[in-house]
Amino acid sequence: MSKKIVISTDLNGDITEFIADERDSLLDALRERIGLTGVKEGCNNGNCGACAVLLDGILVNSCCVMAAEVDGGSVTTVEGIALENELHPVQQAFLNEAALQCGICTPGFLVAAKALLDTNPEPTEEEIRFWLAGNLCRCTGYDKIITAVQEASKSMQKK
Amino acid sequence: MQDVSYYRPSSIKEAIKILSEHGPTAKVLAGGTDVIVQARERTKKITAFVDIKKIPDVMGLGIEGHRGLTIGAATPMYQIYNHSGVQEEYPAIIDSANIIGGKAIQGRASLGGNLCNGSPAADTIPTLIVLEGTANIIGPNGERKIAIEDFCTGPGKTLLQHDEILISLHFKRPAPFSGSRFIRFIPRNEMDIAVVNVASQIQMDGNKIESSRVAIGACAPTPLLLKEISNFIQGKELSQDLLENAAELFNNLITPIEDMRGSPEHRVDLAKTLFKRTMNDAVIRSNGEKVQ
Ligand SMILES: Cc1cc2nc3c(=O)[nH]c(=O)nc-3n(C[C@H](O)[C@H](O)[C@H](O)COP(=O)(O)OP(=O)(O)OC[C@H]3O[C@@H](n4cnc5c(N)ncnc54)[C@H](O)[C@@H]3O)c2cc1C
Ligand code: FES
Ligand code: FES
Numbered sequence: 001m002s003k004k005i006v007i008s009t010d011l012n013g014d015i016t017e018f019i020a021d022e023r024d025s026l027l028d029a030l031r032e033r034i035g036l037t038g039v040k041e042g043c044n045n046g047n048c049g050a051c052a053v054l055l056d057g058i059l060v061n062s063c064c065v066m067a068a069e070v071d072g073g074s075v076t077t078v079e080g081i082a083l084e085n086e087l088h089p090v091q092q093a094f095l096n097e098a099a100l101q102c103g104i105c106t107p108g109f110l111v112a113a114k115a116l117l118d119t120n121p122e123p124t125e126e127e128i129r130f131w132l133a134g135n136l137c138r139c140t141g142y143d144k145i146i147t148a149v150q151e152a153s154k155s156m157q158k159k
Numbered sequence: 160m161q162d163v164s165y166y167r168p169s170s171i172k173e174a175i176k177i178l179s180e181h182g183p184t185a186k187v188l189a190g191g192t193d194v195i196v197q198a199r200e201r202t203k204k205i206t207a208f209v210d211i212k213k214i215p216d217v218m219g220l221g222i223e224g225h226r227g228l229t230i231g232a233a234t235p236m237y238q239i240y241n242h243s244g245v246q247e248e249y250p251a252i253i254d255s256a257n258i259i260g261g262k263a264i265q266g267r268a269s270l271g272g273n274l275c276n277g278s279p280a281a282d283t284i285p286t287l288i289v290l291e292g293t294a295n296i297i298g299p300n301g302e303r304k305i306a307i308e309d310f311c312t313g314p315g316k317t318l319l320q321h322d323e324i325l326i327s328l329h330f331k332r333p334a335p336f337s338g339s340r341f342i343r344f345i346p347r348n349e350m351d352i353a354v355v356n357v358a359s360q361i362q363m364d365g366n367k368i369e370s371s372r373v374a375i376g377a378c379a380p381t382p383l384l385l386k387e388i389s390n391f392i393q394g395k396e397l398s399q400d401l402l403e404n405a406a407e408l409f410n411n412l413i414t415p416i417e418d419m420r421g422s423p424e425h426r427v428d429l430a431k432t433l434f435k436r437t438m439n440d441a442v443i444r445s446n447g448e449k450v451q
Contacts, residue, residue: 002162023160025195045196049263058237058266064195065267066188068165069210112262134261 009070011036012080020067027051029067030077038078038107042136049135052108053077059115061134078107081114089159090114090152099148101139109135113149122153160199164207171216171297174209175322179299181207183321189217189233190267192260193276216326217271222248227331232271232324237262239270249290249330250444251339251358255283258343271325274310277317277381284311284382285358285374286341290330298323308374311381336369337362338444340437343376344429346420353377354421355429359437363445368392371441373434378415378426385412388434402438406431 002021007029009016020029027044030036030053042050044063051062054076055069081088090113093099100106109132116123116131123131128149129142137145165188168174178185185207186194198205211217211233220230222244230239236256239245245252259268259282273283274294284307292307299322307328311317319325333339343356356376362369371389376382391405415426440450 003164005165022165023163025160025199028160044199046192046260046264049261052263055266058235059263060266061263064190064192064264066163066165066191066195066208066210068167069188069191069212071167115262131262134263 005068007067007071009072010074012076022068024067026053026055026062026065026067026070026075030062030075033067036077036079040104040107042104042108047134047136048105049108049112049132050105052111052135054111054115059112076111078110081110088114088152089155090117090149093148093152093155094145097144097148097151099140099144105135105137105140109137109145113152116149117153117156121156123149125150161201161205163198163205165210166207167210167213169213171214171324171326174211174214174324175297175299177207177209178322178324185209185321187211187275187324189269189272190235190264191272192264192268193272211324217324220245225332227329230270230328230330232274232327233269236265236268236270240265248333249339250450251286251290251341251360251441252283252330254341255286255358258282270328274307274328275317275319275325277311277313277315279311279314279380279382280353280356280377281382282341282343282353282356282376285356285376286339287328287330288374288382288384289339289358289360289372290333291372293329295326295329296323297326308384313380334362336364336445338441338446340440340444340450342433342437342440344433352420355415355426355433357430357433357437359434359441361438361441361445363397363442366396368395368397371438373438375413375430375434377420378413378430383413387412397442399435402435406434409434 002023004019005022018033020033030039040050042048046061046064053062056073090110128146166177184204186205188208188210197203217231217233220234222228236259240253240256273281287307294305296303339360341358343353345351358374360372373385373388388405409430415423443450
């Protein structure tokens with residue numbers, strides 16, 4: 001049996017302590033130990049982006065991170081991107097544009113799109129497509145997703 | 160996931176001690192984009208991860224005037240391609256770093272990991288070879304340096320001992336009137352393993368080729384430095400005919416395998432095309448101009 005370890009991290013803005021198996025990936029720990037099921041498991045090998053989170057502010061796939069690595073760091077999941085009393089503009093834009101069907105890929109897209117707009121507030125379509133190349137969607141098709149990110153970018157400019 | 164223990168040493172000495180005590184099933188953990196997947200899919204027996212990212216020596220990068228560029232082995236790709244000095248002076252490194260997986264992979268993946276993982280198709284190794292990179296290594300018996308062209312010995316195999324750590328990669332300052340370029344061929348636009356990849360470096364003297372280096376990946380058990388090509392074009396006037404003739408050498412220089420990504424004939428054709436393209440782009444860069 002794998003050893004249990006205690007991990008302390010800034011999770012969506014709150015210092016959180018939790019117990020995990022030493023061999024847990026961050027994805028396993030977020031879903032199974034903490035119950036943050038917004039983060040999804042698609043491929044479990046780095047290819048689909050469904051498990052994307054921000055680790056110390058940087059976009060990563062949580063299936064390719066060990067839970068133990070986040071001790072002392074910070075993690076942002078899709079549960080943590082909304083603003084005080086309203087959705088994050090990318091969340092609102094995904095709703096407006098109907099940029100999801102089954103929704104499995106959506107949390108990963110939202111976190112990745114937020115990370116893009118944080119570093120590049122007015123990306124071109126090509127930049128959006130390149131940035132989101134590591135996120136796979138098997139049912140919506142990408143056009144609506146790209147449109148939603150463009151809309152989010154515009155609405156963030158107005159604010 | 161295999162039953163791995165996790166260590167996070169803060170010094171190289173401590174890291175080497177853990178690696179030595181555990182033996183070969185303890186693995187260095189840099190970005191984890193290869194090794195965590197291997198641990199989960201049980202393609203290798205792994206009992207411990209030694210996370211080196213809290214060791215300052217392996218993180219970050221800097222250019223020191225005439226002494227060149229040093230990149231910490233575990234520095235993630237995004238820090239490398241956002242570095243203005245690397246963009247300016249070592250654009251072929253950007254060509255490679257930019258295409259390793261998608262953005263979420265680039266948030267973690269390192270040059271050290273790409274090199275130590277030793278894939279024949281690794282997208283940074285041809286570039287590191289043509290830029291005459293050296294690997295700075297520390298192990299229980301002290302420091303040593305290896306030229307990157309000698310580093311890989313077979314698929315997944317390198318000269319590194321299990322208790323040695325690649326600390327950093329060093330590149331000399333590019334010579335005046337020199338340029339370099341890396342291109343890979345994949346059937347998709349992003350996120351795939353190279354069918355063939357090529358890096359070329361050239362130094363010009365007017366219209367004459369002063370020197371060059373060409374390396375190719377995914378066509379042999381390791382990425383290869385092709386000295387025969389450089390010998391053939393050295394000292395000659397640059398022309399498309401010369402590059403065409405040099406490209407014919409690939410017929411005998413590489414014997415790629417057949418797999419789902421391509422046949423040997425297809426790979427040789429791609430090698431020729433990528434060689435010509437990377438050379439022409441390297442020449443453009445040697446004039447201080449941008450490609451594309
Ligand atoms: C979805 C996806 C897409 C990918 N796309 C590409 C691609 O396009 N091109 C490509 O070339 N690769 C690709 N890769 C493979 C991988 O991302 C790269 O090889 C990456 O550079 C590995 O770096 P890392 O820091 O994550 O290595 P890790 O996984 O941390 O380590 C890899 C290996 O090297 C060893 N190691 C790492 N650092 C050191 C060190 N400093 N000293 C000693 N040993 C060390 C580890 O023990 C391990 O055996 C992809 C992977 C995924 C999951
Ligand atoms: S589940 Fe992590 S990338 Fe697919
Ligand atoms: S909405 Fe179903 S995978 Fe994207």
